[in-house]
Amino acid sequence: MNNGKLIIVPTPIGNLKDITLRALEILKEVDFIMAEDTRTSGNLLHHFEIEKKMYPFHLNNEHVVLQKVVSELQAGKTAALVSDAGTPGISDPGFLLVRECIANGIEVECLPGATAFVPALVTSGLPCDKFYFEGFLPHKKGRQTRLKYLAELPETIVLYESPHRIEKCLNEIKEFFGENRQISFCRELSKKFEEIKRGTVTEVLNSMTENSFRGEMVVVIAGKEIVRKSKYNSEID
Ligand code: SAM
Numbered sequence: 001m002n003n004g005k006l007i008i009v010p011t012p013i014g015n016l017k018d019i020t021l022r023a024l025e026i027l028k029e030v031d032f033i034m035a036e037d038t039r040t041s042g043n044l045l046h047h048f049e050i051e052k053k054m055y056p057f058h059l060n061n062e063h064v065v066l067q068k069v070v071s072e073l074q075a076g077k078t079a080a081l082v083s084d085a086g087t088p089g090i091s092d093p094g095f096l097l098v099r100e101c102i103a104n105g106i107e108v109e110c111l112p113g114a115t116a117f118v119p120a121l122v123t124s125g126l127p128c129d130k131f132y133f134e135g136f137l138p139h140k141k142g143r144q145t146r147l148k149y150l151a152e153l154p155e156t157i158v159l160y161e162s163p164h165r166i167e168k169c170l171n172e173i174k175e176f177f178g179e180n181r182q183i184s185f186c187r188e189l190s191k192k193f194e195e196i197k198r199g200t201v202t203e204v205l206n207s208m209t210e211n212s213f214r215g216e217m218v219v220v221i222a223g224k225e226i227v228r229k230s231k232y233n234s235e236i237d
Pocket of ligand 1: 013014083085086087088089090091092114115116117159160161162186187188189190191216217218
């Protein structure tokens with residue numbers, strides 16, 4: 001029997017025009033869609049006039065439905081995996097399903113498409129040849145340990161943060177990384193009120209208005225400057 005296929009389909013992070021032609025084609029063609037939130041993805045499908053069977057696949061049920069999805073794919077079906085926004089698997093459910101499919105010899109494909117960290121990183125003006133994607137920091141336990149670790153990294157760091165924790169997060173960056181660490185604060189990427197603030201963490205904090213704490217946000221942090229020694233032991237930068 002022919003194995004089916006799992007296709008990871010990125011969806012827009014704000015602007016619906018960011019859906020790709022391939023994404024629309026795949027969402028129309030697959031046998032069924034696994035969606036983080038069937039209501040959110042239902043609105044997207046409705047907007048693009050796509051009717052397709054959808055099943056929930058989220059953090060609270062992924063372990064339970066994993067085997068069922070794999071069985072369907074082994075029976076030759078093709079499924080798309082979507083999350084509420086952006087690329088599934090990137091701070092969203094997806095990893096477990098991808099790993100299980102690979103373990104069972106099922107083909108996995110990921111369409112290139114929308115994700116929040118790429119535009120945030122690329123517009124930061126900070127080096128993006130090497131970077132460290134942290135995603136969400138732990139909310140409580142282990143948060144400080146993580147911040148201390150990140151503060152020593154030489155690469156540009158990318159954080160996802162929720163609006164109700166952003167002020168705390170920026171203050172922690174000031175405390176752990178130093179008040180002069182450069183950051184880029186991106187809010188509402190691809191949306192009407194997209195905003196990017198660049199500067200030291202202190203400057204960005206001082207420039208925040210009430211609106212700055214609303215919406216979806218990514219923080220990009222400059223890596224720790226490493227003073228390298230030449231082989232003659234004189235400092236070079
Ligand atoms: N899978 C998504 C991706 O590929 O980027 C990320 C999903 S994660 C649950 C949601 C987080 O992504 C938000 O809290 C925010 O940090 C970031 N995010 C999503 N959309 C965004 C946007 N339009 N502007 C800024 N950040 C965004």
